[in-house]
Amino acid sequence: MGKIIAVSNQKGGVGKSTTVVNLAAVFGLKGKKVLIVDFDPQGNTTTSFGIKKKSIRNTVFDVIFEECSIFEAVVPTSCRGVSVVPTTQDLSGASVSLVNEKDRAMKLRNALIPAKEFYDYIFIDCPPTLDMLTINALAAADSVLIPLQCEFLSLEGLVELHNTINRVKVSFNPDLDIEGILFTMCVERYKITGQIISEVKKHFAKEVFETTIPRNVALSEAPSFGEPAIYYDKKAKGSKAYENLAKEIAKREKKKAAKNKEK
Ligand SMILES: Nc1ncnc2c1ncn2[C@@H]1O[C@H](COP(=O)(O)OP(=O)(O)OP(=O)(O)O)[C@@H](O)[C@H]1O
Numbered sequence: 001m002g003k004i005i006a007v008s009n010q011k012g013g014v015g016k017s018t019t020v021v022n023l024a025a026v027f028g029l030k031g032k033k034v035l036i037v038d039f040d041p042q043g044n045t046t047t048s049f050g051i052k053k054k055s056i057r058n059t060v061f062d063v064i065f066e067e068c069s070i071f072e073a074v075v076p077t078s079c080r081g082v083s084v085v086p087t088t089q090d091l092s093g094a095s096v097s098l099v100n101e102k103d104r105a106m107k108l109r110n111a112l113i114p115a116k117e118f119y120d121y122i123f124i125d126c127p128p129t130l131d132m133l134t135i136n137a138l139a140a141a142d143s144v145l146i147p148l149q150c151e152f153l154s155l156e157g158l159v160e161l162h163n164t165i166n167r168v169k170v171s172f173n174p175d176l177d178i179e180g181i182l183f184t185m186c187v188e189r190y191k192i193t194g195q196i197i198s199e200v201k202k203h204f205a206k207e208v209f210e211t212t213i214p215r216n217v218a219l220s221e222a223p224s225f226g227e228p229a230i231y232y233d234k235k236a237k238g239s240k241a242y243e244n245l246a247k248e249i250a251k252r253e254k255k256k257a258a259k260n261k262e263k
Pocket residue numbers: 011012013014015016017018019040042044127128184185186213214215216217219220221223238
């Protein structure tokens with residue numbers, strides 16, 4: 001059974017899409033079967049793979065409103081092992097349309113059940129909101145990865161996200177785990193970077209990934225070439241950082257599996 005990781009932070013521009021695209025590409029290159037669900041109406045993840053909006057037949061909107069199956073919306077990419085369920089701007093109206101639906105928080109979870117059998121990892125790129133779309137993503141996920149920009153700290157924002165995660169655990173998904181907090185766009189020489197990391201560690205030490213993602217030009221340039229940074233510039237610091245993150249996630253999974261075996 002595959003693992004579903006929601007990449008979420010209600011703050012915009014913190015590196016959610018960048019993390020989804022690059023982590024998925026690294027796992028794909030390691031021989032894993034990876035699906036990305038682009039659940040952000042802006043569709044940056046969809047375009048980061050060079051998928052043209054005009055060429056899209058079915059989107060994640062059609063999937064959650066049961067117009068098609070998840071497999072009918074899957075678009076292969078040119079990256080080894082990676083496919084995308086694309087999105088378009090239509091998704092921005094979904095939160096409102098979902099209000100009248102039965103099981104409205106469980107739409108994505110139900111749709112992903114057959115995909116879990118087929119893929120090793122499913123990444124959900126969440127919108128920068130805590131609305132019904134994000135609730136759907138958290139209800140569907142096994143874990144949440146929280147990117148946090150190293151240049152600006154909103155502890156209140158982080159607490160608010162944890163509160164939402166806890167509410168989803170109580171109401172829809174008791175097994176939801178925190179995959180980790182990932183610092184993104186770090187510039188080591190900036191004093192603020194160290195200050196933010198130590199402040200977050202004071203409150204959420206166990207959740208923070210050892211790997212941090214540097215501010216790196218390859219990470220910001222690659223999407224306009226329609227490919228992940230590891231394809232665009234394999235040697236770039238940003239590409240290496242996402243390779244390290246994938247290793248750290250795999251290591252944490254092994255540790256967790258060993259612990260569960262002991263029980
Ligand atoms: N480590 C990095 N170094 C340099 N640029 C980065 C890095 N991470 C992200 N960026 C750039 O910052 C911008 C925002 O990143 P991204 O789209 O991944 O954030 P997001 O959280 O998904 O945004 P939104 O909430 O709007 O969906 C993009 O232009 C991206 O290319």
